[in-house]
Each structure stands twice: as structure tokens, then as C-alpha cells.
Amino acid sequence: xxxxxxxxxxxxKQFNETSLLELIRLNKQISKADLAQLTGLSPTAxxxxxxxxxxxxxxxxxxxGISKGGRRPNLYELNPKSYYSIGxxxxxxxxxxxxxxxxxxxxxxxxxxxxxxxxxxESIAFIEKKVRQIIERNAIREDxxxxxxxxxxxxxxxxxxxxxxxxxxxxxxxxxxxMMSGMGxxxxxxxxxxICSAISENWIGCxxxxxxxxxxxxxxxxxxxxxxxxxxxxGCSGSAGEIGHIMVDHNGPKCACGNYGCLETLVSSRSMxxxxxxLVRQGLIADFSDELDINSINSIDFIIDAVKAGxxxxxxxxxxxxxxxxxxxxxxxxxxxxxxxxxxxxxVKFSEDILEHMRNIALAKxxxxxxxxxxxxxxxxxxxxxxxxxxxxxxxxxxxxRL
Amino acid sequence: xxxxxxxxxxxxKQFNETSLLELIRLNKQISKADLAQLTGLSPTAxxxxxxxxxxxxxxxxxxxGISKGGRRPNLYELNPKSYYSIGxxxxxxxxxxxxxxxxxxxxxxxxxxxxxxxxxxESIAFIEKKVRQIIERNAIREDxxxxxxxxxxxxxxxxxxxxxxxxxxxxxxxxxxxMMSGMGxxxxxxxxxxICSAISENWIGCxxxxxxxxxxxxxxxxxxxxxxxxxxxxGCSGSAGEIGHIMVDHNGPKCACGNYGCLETLVSSRSMxxxxxxLVRQGLIADFSDELDINSINSIDFIIDAVKAGxxxxxxxxxxxxxxxxxxxxxxxxxxxxxxxxxxxxxVKFSEDILEHMRNIALAKxxxxxxxxxxxxxxxxxxxxxxxxxxxxxxxxxxxxRL
Numbered sequence: 001x002x003x004x005x006x007x008x009x010x011x012x013k014q015f016n017e018t019s020l021l022e023l024i025r026l027n028k029q030i031s032k033a034d035l036a037q038l039t040g041l042s043p044t045a046x047x048x049x050x051x052x053x054x055x056x057x058x059x060x061x062x063x064x065g066i067s068k069g070g071r072r073p074n075l076y077e078l079n080p081k082s083y084y085s086i087g088x089x090x091x092x093x094x095x096x097x098x099x100x101x102x103x104x105x106x107x108x109x110x111x112x113x114x115x116x117x118x119x120x121x122e123s124i125a126f127i128e129k130k131v132r133q134i135i136e137r138n139a140i141r142e143d144x145x146x147x148x149x150x151x152x153x154x155x156x157x158x159x160x161x162x163x164x165x166x167x168x169x170x171x172x173x174x175x176x177x178x179m180m181s182g183m184g185x186x187x188x189x190x191x192x193x194x195i196c197s198a199i200s201e202n203w204i205g206c207x208x209x210x211x212x213x214x215x216x217x218x219x220x221x222x223x224x225x226x227x228x229x230x231x232x233x234x235g236c237s238g239s240a241g242e243i244g245h246i247m248v249d250h251n252g253p254k255c256a257c258g259n260y261g262c263l264e265t266l267v268s269s270r271s272m273x274x275x276x277x278x279l280v281r282q283g284l285i286a287d288f289s290d291e292l293d294i295n296s297i298n299s300i301d302f303i304i305d306a307v308k309a310g311x312x313x314x315x316x317x318x319x320x321x322x323x324x325x326x327x328x329x330x331x332x333x334x335x336x337x338x339x340x341x342x343x344x345x346x347x348v349k350f351s352e353d354i355l356e357h358m359r360n361i362a363l364a365k366x367x368x369x370x371x372x373x374x375x376x377x378x379x380x381x382x383x384x385x386x387x388x389x390x391x392x393x394x395x396x397x398x399x400x401x402r403l
Numbered sequence: 404x405x406x407x408x409x410x411x412x413x414x415x416k417q418f419n420e421t422s423l424l425e426l427i428r429l430n431k432q433i434s435k436a437d438l439a440q441l442t443g444l445s446p447t448a449x450x451x452x453x454x455x456x457x458x459x460x461x462x463x464x465x466x467x468g469i470s471k472g473g474r475r476p477n478l479y480e481l482n483p484k485s486y487y488s489i490g491x492x493x494x495x496x497x498x499x500x501x502x503x504x505x506x507x508x509x510x511x512x513x514x515x516x517x518x519x520x521x522x523x524x525e526s527i528a529f530i531e532k533k534v535r536q537i538i539e540r541n542a543i544r545e546d547x548x549x550x551x552x553x554x555x556x557x558x559x560x561x562x563x564x565x566x567x568x569x570x571x572x573x574x575x576x577x578x579x580x581x582m583m584s585g586m587g588x589x590x591x592x593x594x595x596x597x598i599c600s601a602i603s604e605n606w607i608g609c610x611x612x613x614x615x616x617x618x619x620x621x622x623x624x625x626x627x628x629x630x631x632x633x634x635x636x637x638g639c640s641g642s643a644g645e646i647g648h649i650m651v652d653h654n655g656p657k658c659a660c661g662n663y664g665c666l667e668t669l670v671s672s673r674s675m676x677x678x679x680x681x682l683v684r685q686g687l688i689a690d691f692s693d694e695l696d697i698n699s700i701n702s703i704d705f706i707i708d709a710v711k712a713g714x715x716x717x718x719x720x721x722x723x724x725x726x727x728x729x730x731x732x733x734x735x736x737x738x739x740x741x742x743x744x745x746x747x748x749x750x751v752k753f754s755e756d757i758l759e760h761m762r763n764i765a766l767a768k769x770x771x772x773x774x775x776x777x778x779x780x781x782x783x784x785x786x787x788x789x790x791x792x793x794x795x796x797x798x799x800x801x802x803x804x805r806l
Contacts, residue, residue, distance in 0.1 A: 236615040331734065
């Protein structure tokens, strides 16, 4: 890394400070001499920046390192519990909240059921109240809050950051960043939920070493996000990765978008729940209706539980969905040629044999060569991945990363 | 652009020289003073580099510019016919050759029919002979040949540059770069044909201003390439964009890859020709067989000509193919969110009404928002796009571009 000389230039100073902070993060613990060597800055210039970072509280002393000739140097590291960020993940039936410190440590997490027949402003009021509570109960100084990241299940314009369309929330053209800006003297960052998951997989999950990967999230709908050549790929207007409406079955059911056989009509928690309800209602599957009351089938968990209890009809629902998902995954393997595909949100609830079925179809339908280079795995961050990613967005900003 | 100080560092010197050359290319004509201002190098350092570039012959003086105070400056520009590159595009039934000078000007082009029942080494011998002819007949000094770019209809590994698999040529694991390295004292660059087309569209075609675009080429097979955020996107092992084997019809014909309803079985010159031959052979389409002898149906041109002559059955073949292509294009719009999709190779032969049919299906099947941001158009570079792109590869190297 070659940095500019420090001087009176405010932007250059900020750039050098950000770069040193990122080097401290990446190296965990590091001396001024090593920072000088890595950056090409003079030891004096590094000393000034380190003093600034100490004074602002971002970093702290971390003991004494090994001598490389001369006296043993002081080491520096990120200062835990100094600065914070908040991540909010909005979905149809819940909102998740994460409080994270500058080191990526989760200080607090919560999930609250929500009713999204509320208006946008009611929803925002609800979120704002909860964010204020988190700030107060954790005694966080507002100048130490780096920002609030908000994850939404919809398309977000990559220039204006407006939520273009979040069909499952019934939102269209919602400028969430502006609407939430009154919350406090800290920035708000709105992004798509699959993109937030990719951010967390790349920062603290299973893709910290991957340059080309895809995250597929299933919940009320299904969407994906693409990391290409080490960076988020957003497309020309921010909607890259929207695989929910690729056609996987000509003869499939009609979709809300007007077409037939969209992936989302066959692989989403909503579509699977509807399928289960329908079969029970029609009395077509006796063993299924015996076990479950139709009113209690309102979440994929009931299908998952029924499968665990040995119900074959419930299993067929998952197997069919896994098959269609396999087709979509094959398309992504051919088109994107990723080294990893990470399955997130409610897909982590699928049992290993169902996932294996999906993998087999995906790898059989994809071209041999890219299929031999890809790993398909369930996220270890589970259903929190988007909330975590939303909380990481302000950290990425602090450490000078592209978003 | 901030460049390093010139000095004894060979790499830094090369870097600065490359950067100045690129600035001269981009600005068409430019003075030393403006180069110094754009790069942050001293006027003296710029003067030294410009002298080197003049001496090597890359640039020439281009008259006198406008005074910005002081005397009117000398301008410099790329020196046409100084350095050259050759592009070779290998396909099943022809090989195309392009000789291009440093300014991107095409000095010579040729297309030769070929029979690819030949062995790889026979094919290479044939290409080498032709390349030597081009060099000799155009009196090109070997030290002025920047390299030979070779475009192949198959997957090319992005690290080893080996041709992994080119099914329509019957090639598997062919290290073309090594095999052709004996041709002369200049580098050989092997790349995928759709990627070569994207390179030419971005350098001299309709995508010089686009950061996110997709090129779709149809010939013996069908493939695509992706420009993401201003750079070629190759995926983790070089096969990104291989859309020929995405499934577009469950009930479609069996593909050589073992699956059913791959795009290539429905949209490729080969599949359309086979369809025409079959219909004629079965006597199912009288008006079609009246006009055309079955033996003469060996290229898509015959179908195109029949449509022009008003043959409805031939038209149905194109309309069906255009419909399936529309589905694949819709997938790409949703997944990649490009600002442009450029249709190349034999797709440029489709008449505007057939293309309009395809566009209508693609835009109806895609999500509204990304569909509203994309333009779908036929390449103006026509069937030469890959040969041109192959010739541009050595130029990109010279001007310091990522490949």
C-alpha cells in the first residue's frame, strides 16, 4: 500500500487515517514501525496518525511486541466497545436487530415479530423506537455510533439508495434513508437483504477468502447477491442477483409478477406454506392433515417439523422445492462461475439430505467444469446474516471499503 | 492519475511509460505540460518518457497546440502503422483473421473456410501458416508485432489459459498458447470468443461507455460474456457467461451435455439448421422443401434467405428460437442487471421484427425495474467482433489494461 504524504490536505489525512485503521484491523496487533513499512509513510507520520486514532478511541495499546533490533515496540489493536454500529433486518413477519462493536463483536441481538399490514411510516416509527432503546439501554454515546444499516427484502437503487420495490412488504419507491434520517446524528445505510448477507459472509462468515461467490436467501421470497472479483456486484441500477423471477418451469404457477413458473412461486417459504395448506384443505393428504391443524401452518417450521416427524407428504414439498432450487443454482454456476454458493435465511433449516438432493441436481444440470469448482453450503450465520451484514455496512465505511 | 516518481526502478518506469501511452491514446492529441498535469509527474520526467516513446515509435508529433500562457506546445499522438497485433477467431466452419495497428485501425481482414475434422495440430499448423503470410505480405517487423490474440468457442481457464473444453471443435484440455509459442518472438493470448467480443464492443464498439453489459453470441453454439463494474468478469475459473447450457425448456430436446432443453439445443445455428433439415426430410413442410434442396441447408443463411423470400415455416424456426432466447435474456436481465445486451455473431442476421419479438419476450419476462434500464441491440461489429477483440488483447496489454 502506497499512501500519500500527510500534510494540510484534509482528504489525504482522512485517507491515510482510514488506511492505517484498516491495517490495524487486518493485522490484529501491529507496531508503528510495521505500519510505516507497510504504508511507505515515515515513522513520524505514522506516529501522528496513531496518536490521533488513540485519542479518538478507535485503537488501544496492546502490549509489547518482539524486537527487530532496538527496543521492543508498542503494539496497537482495535479498541473493543469503543465505537458501535446497529444492523436492522426488515422482513415480512419479523424485524431483527444487532448491536455490533468496532471489532465485529455482537453486543446485543433481538428479533421482534411485526405485522407488515402497517404503513411504511408506522413501521419506521416502530424501528426508530427500538433503535433508540438499544442506544439508551446499552449507554451508547451518539458520537460513538458509526451508523445504522437497514436490510430490506427488495430492490434498492444503487445511486439514490431508494427502495424501488419490496413486493412482500408492499413497499414501492420508499426513500428509507431520508425518512429515517431524523433518528439521530448518525448515518443510515439502506441495502438489499441478500447483499447484506454477502457482506456478512465476506466479513465474518464462510467467504472471507472468496473473491467470487453467490449468496442465495430464501424467506418470504428468494433472492441472491453476487461478489465478483472481490467486490459486491450490483449491476447498472442495483438489482443484480434478483433470481426470484427467473423462469424454472414453463407450466409452473402464476406469479404475482404476471409470469408463470418463476422461481419464487416454487421455492419460497410462502409458496411452500401455501402448498401445505392447500393439500391439507383439499384433504388430499390425510396423514399430513392428521398431524397438523391448518391454522398452524403459517411458517416453514411446521413443514420442517413434519418432515422430522417422518411425514412423507411434507417431505415431498421440500424435495420438490429443492429440485427447482437446484435448477436455479445450476444456472448461477454456469452464468457466474462462483467458487462458493452460500444458502441462507430459511434455507439453513433444510436438512442435509434435502440439501444434498438440491446439490446433486445443481451439479448434474450445470456444466462439468464450473460445477467442479463450486462448493454449495449452508450459511453458518443462519438467519441473522442480513442483520449482521447491515451492522457491518457502517464498519466497512469506517475502514474504507467499497460498498 | 497519480504516478510514482521515475528513477532506477524498472517496474515503476514501465508503469509510468504505460500510463502516459494510455493518456495519449485517450486524449488523441496531448502536450507534455498536460501529461505532467494529469499524472502529477514533473515536466522533466514527462519529457524523458515522451522521448522514449517517440524513439520506440509508439507516438509521433502531431503539430502545435493552443498556448496556455507561454509558447504554444508540441502535441503528441499515437503513431499509426508503427506497431501491430493480429487477431484470429476460430470457429467450426471458418477462421477469421484481423491485422490491426496500434491505433485500432484494421489493416487487413480475411475469412477462410476450415474443416474441423482436422486434428488440433493440423489446425494450428494451418493458422500459423496464415499468420506468417500476414506478417510477410504486410512487411511487419517481428519486433513491431505486439502479439497474436486467438479467440476460441470454448471455456478458457483464467489462470493457465488452457482451452478446457470447446465441444463444437472437439477440443478438450488444449494448451494453445504453448502449442503456438514457436510461431515467433511475440506473445500469444488465447481467450473465449464471447469474451473477445466484449473486449471489442468495449474498445471500439457500442459499449465504450458502458460499465455493466453482456454480449451474447450465437454461432455453432451460444455463449455470453459479462462486463461488470467496468471490467471483464470471468468467474473463479474463467467460465462465467456460459449460458448455452442453462435450461429453458424442461421438455426440450436432449443436449450433448446429457441434459434436456439447454438453450443451445433450441437457440444455435446448428440446432436451427437441424430443425430445418428434419422438417424438409419428413416432408412435413412442403413449401419449404420446394424452395430448398436439403443438401443446401447447411447454414443459417438458408433459413434467413427463405424468411426473406416469405417462407412461413422458416420464419417459425426463427421465431421459436427468438422466443427461447428471450427467456435466457430475461434471466440475464434479472441476474446481471446490465445496461446493455449486445447480440453478436449470427444473431446480427436476424431481421428487426424477429429481434423485436425476442426483446418483447425478454422485457415481459424480466422484472420491470432492471428491464427498464436495459437496451438490447445487435452488434455493429457484426461477425468480426471476436476476431477484432482477439486483435485488441495485445493492445490492451500495451496500454496497461486488465484482461
